Amino acid sequence: MGLSVAMLAIGAAAAPAIAQDKSLTFSVMASGTYDKAAEALAADFQAKTGAKVTVAAFPWAILRQNNITDVVTGTNQYQVMSGGFYLADIYQHFVPLDDYIKKDNMTNGLVQGLMDPGRSEYFNGKQIGFPYGTDVYGVMVNDDLLKQAGVDANFKTWDDFLAACSTIESKDAGVACFSHPTGSPEQISAFFTGDYDGTYIDKNGHYALNVDKAVATGKLIAELWKHLPKQGNAMSFDEANAAFRDGKAAMLVTWPSFANAFLDADGSPIKGHWHQVSFPGPGFPQLSQWQLFMVDSAPDKDLAWDWMKTFAGPQAAKANYEKFGIGSPWQALYDDADLKAKHQHDWPAKLADLPRAQNLVLTGEALDFLNNTLQDIANGRTSPEDGVAAINAAWANFTVPQTLADVAVKVGAVEK
Template sequence: MSKMKTWFDVHRLRLSHAVLPAAVLATGLAGIAPAVAQSFSFSVMASGTYDKAAADLAPAFEAKTGVKTTVAAFPWAILRQNNITDVLTGTNQYQVMSGGFYLVDIYPHFVPLAEMIKADNLADGMIPGLMDPGRSEYFNGQQIGFPYGTDVYGVMVNDEMLKTAGVTGEFKTWADFVAACPTIEAALPDVACFSHPTGSPEQISAFFTGAYDGTYIKGGKYELDTTKAVEVGKLIAELWKHLPKQGNAMSFDEANAAFRDGKAAMLVTWPSFANKFLDEDTSPLKGKWHQVSFPGPGYPQLSQWQLFMVDTAPDKAVAWDWIKTFAGPENAAANYKKYGIGSPWKALYDDPELKAAHTHDWPAKLADLPRAQNPVLSGEALDFLNNTLQDVANGRVSAEDGIASINQAWANFPVPATLLEVAGSVGAVAAE
């Protein structure tokens, strides 16, 4: 096979198409002497959650610091591209970036945060384990990412529909889940088994990591266990047969609405993108659904949004002030109540009023959290997996051919040392 262009080679060529930051928010009165930096820019995903929280916080941050503040919000794929190209080309638009493990190849450009975390005692009160490698991001043994948006991939069920179908909703494996679909659809002829944001291609990997219990690395290279991976590919192709009609290109909002409006008996998605919507007073599903434990035998994906401080930030004190203000415990309750942002802070889940209001979803989320993980894949490896699984799910290639093409392509993708170390610690490396 000829040498392939890397993901970064391709995306460097797209710099001319990068989206510029959002307009600078109005400047407030300076609460303290102006910092060295005359402006501050934060890149974040446009989702109506994280970006909205940041935009609402920005005026108060400007008033406190005297620093003109920009919130640059982009859809996930563009955010990832813009963060990477901003560093690789030395454009240096953003001082703090929101991201995750898929930014691994620019980790050397992020500032270690341990001393700042310790100085502000900012680890106290965090849910145990969320600051560990594999959940928070590290480079050369140094913590470089600080968590702020914690979510675990979930399965939500319509209580009345599953009762009518005689299905408990407790699925030990994804094979159990797909086996229940014909029963549900026979009992409810006008209802699909489940909905899912299929129009976002990267979301399909949640089914793969949930159903696959094999390794991802062998002999220092990315490689799937062929037999196990093919079985999961076949299972995903079967699952796709039980989506709503024309349901293989649904947005997050469309998938949520299909479940809320009774067109699907279950919903598989990130809970933070759905739960507030499902629990609105106008929702016909309010009080009639609950979240169940994510099926195995693999693991539920962890959405552990991190804040990274870029080493070119002109005033690192201002950058750190934004991180601890936006992601600190003081804003946790507001971020959850107003925007639905899952919190890494234990106190939120111990709040008696909130706890009583979330008996239908928090128990499953908190039970799944200890086994949730990030994929141990670089951005280019994850892209290829997602794109190929889309072909398998939609019947364009067989599971056998799809997995073979993944392993063939993956042989050319380097495994970043940071991810290799994490992979070893979570059992994702095949024994030699």
């Protein structure tokens, strides 16, 4: 075999290995939004970089567990992960992004404050997460039904909201006060954080709730659950949205990015007849601040960063919002004159709530126990008193990661 032929043979043999290396797998929530946006961008990304992106999409709880398992077991299937504060136990396995962010000036144009600790994720003082999919838990109201009932939707507290429920239902027995994706158990904590204004970590550095305040919030949630649609304690996101759209519920409590495009679709009976109001309560509205994490086992970190910029960068923000309803961390989206004019019924409340929106300072297991116990309280399987006692007893055995403890101090979540 001649030298040139031999070299060609070597090149041909090597080609598959090179092509195989030029790929990455991205884990993301299967929501019909984030995953679909990733799939839409993957083809162009491959055309520009030669790298194939595999989108591994899972429901939220499974996504969280898969991300953790992938790192802990060293399986290393995913090079870029979607997640948030509930992945704190594996933060040490994520690549610091400070140099990448600085090199590409990726802070320029972000909504103010979204890179702060407690909103974006840090480990040992280094930023490890980059934000996308910004959303704030919201309350949407049917203008016609509330007007008919004589209800002012300017709810300062959840007690105000609860009082409105009785008024609304007294005017029309066929209309429930509100709908909510009750079938997703992790969603119930949005009511808890909205009403509860106590701390989450005690003086000794352990997870713990203020008993009196937590019991009061538990009682409130149990009362609220009485005003769901009939057989409404296991509603999917789609079912909750449809109940509101079709006038079977006067209000909807959910993530706006999972509802607003559906409510404003052509042919929707509620289009032009609803608006979003400020989230009630002395606590805080939950922030959905999805983060992109680069795993330290990623073989090509520059390629991983290129995908992160492509998916979460400003160039994709408008298309991701218009096509998939994904809220953006980029200010330019909210300054777009055409979009701004179309969203006078929802954006003002969202942007007003954004400065006070927060992530929880809980690990995944602590959050799971809170949500599951709140479900028991809401559905009458345990009393608020017993439920809060059970939460504190279980939480006493959970470790507070230092990174979340540091954030908790900054946001006032630690008992003084």
